[in-house]
Every structure is written in C-alpha cells, then in structure tokens.
Amino acid sequence: MAHLALYKLELLDEFESRTDAWTFADFERRLSQLRPTTNYHDAKGIINAAHKEGGWPKAVKQYLLTNYKVHGNVSSEFTDTFADVVAAMTDAEKQAWGVA
Structure with missing residues (x-):
C-alpha cells in the first residue's frame, strides 16, 4: 500500500465527501491552492494512487x-x-456519461 502525503489525503477526503457537480478542473485548482507548486500531472498521480x-x-x-x-x-x-x-458502472451510468 502506498503512503499518501497528508495534503493528498485531505484533498481526496474533501472531494470524496462533496455532493455538488464538481469537475476535474475543480480538483486540480484545489490541489494548486493546497500546494502551489503542483499541476495537473500531480493530480493524475493522486487519482491513480487513490484508485x-x-x-x-x-x-x-x-x-x-x-x-x-x-x-x-x-x-x-x-x-x-x-x-x-467504467467496468464497475451500470449500463445506465455508462450511457449517461457517453462511455457505453
């Protein structure tokens, strides 16, 4: 199991609990607020590590x-x-997101 830095855990927890229609851009923007030296490449690594x-x-x-x-x-x-x-999504979810 990988060990994620505290700011990454806080970021993931924050977005896991959100109920609004946030996007990847919101996640990347918040990451940049928490760690100004980061960018979208860092966000990709965080998402893959979380998965x-x-x-x-x-x-x-x-x-x-x-x-x-x-x-x-x-x-x-x-x-x-x-x-x-995508494999874990229902057919209706796949169709709604255009990944069917």
Whole structure:
C-alpha cells in the first residue's frame, strides 16, 4: 500500500465527501491552492494512487468521468484506472456519461 502525503489525503477526503457537480478542473485548482507548486500531472498521480489504494471511489470516478466528458478520452496515464471505473458502472451510468 502506498503512503499518501497528508495534503493528498485531505484533498481526496474533501472531494470524496462533496455532493455538488464538481469537475476535474475543480480538483486540480484545489490541489494548486493546497500546494502551489503542483499541476495537473500531480493530480493524475493522486487519482491513480487513490484508485490503487482502493479508497475514494467517488472522487476517482468523478475526476475521470468529468475529464472524459470534456476531452472525449482520458490520457494514457489513466487507461487502467478508467477501465476499472467504467467496468464497475451500470449500463445506465455508462450511457449517461457517453462511455457505453
């Protein structure tokens, strides 16, 4: 099990508990507020690490699906994580997000 820095845990916990329609850009912006030297590449690593740890499923799913919705795909760093998330979705969810 990987060990995530405290600011990463706080970020993931914050977004896991949110009930609004936040996007990957909100996550990346908040990360930059917590750690000004970070960027979207760091956010990608945090999302993949969260998935590998098996925690924060809502945050991982929301980040990836909103990213997919904007770009029409996900970057290669997310191939396995995205495949796992999509595999766990219902057919109705897949259709709603355009990943069916």
